[in-house]
Amino acid sequence: MFCPKCGSLLLPKKEGSKKVLMCSCGYKSSNVEQTKITETVTKKEKDVEVIEKEVNVLPKIKEKCEKCGHDTAFYWTMQTRAGDEPETKFLRCEKCKHTWRDYD
Numbered sequence: 001m002f003c004p005k006c007g008s009l010l011l012p013k014k015e016g017s018k019k020v021l022m023c024s025c026g027y028k029s030s031n032v033e034q035t036k037i038t039e040t041v042t043k044k045e046k047d048v049e050v051i052e053k054e055v056n057v058l059p060k061i062k063e064k065c066e067k068c069g070h071d072t073a074f075y076w077t078m079q080t081r082a083g084d085e086p087e088t089k090f091l092r093c094e095k096c097k098h099t100w101r102d103y104d
């Protein structure tokens, strides 16, 4: 969102329970983007859903489950934080579905 008056980037600010977009020139917009938080949550849920669905086609490796002792687990990698962070490897026991992270 940019300021219609001077073209600068508008900064979100809290005004009581309302969120407004403010510009350094004094311009204030009440055109609130309240969907931001909801969007993030929805995206997270979708990611989980994808994993649940696709787990059966994931590659398997020999890895011992600390919970049930089974020796085969599904694995996948996921970018958990910012792009410059290394990918995190996740493992899920084929038998008991116990899921854990693998830190190299």
Ligand SMILES: [Zn+2]
Residues within 6 Å of the ligand: 003, 004, 005, 006, 007, 008, 023, 024, 025, 026, 027
């Ligand atoms: Zn402005």
Ligand SMILES: [Zn+2]
Residues within 6 Å of the ligand: 065, 066, 067, 068, 069, 070, 093, 094, 095, 096, 097, 098
């Ligand atoms: Zn297990």
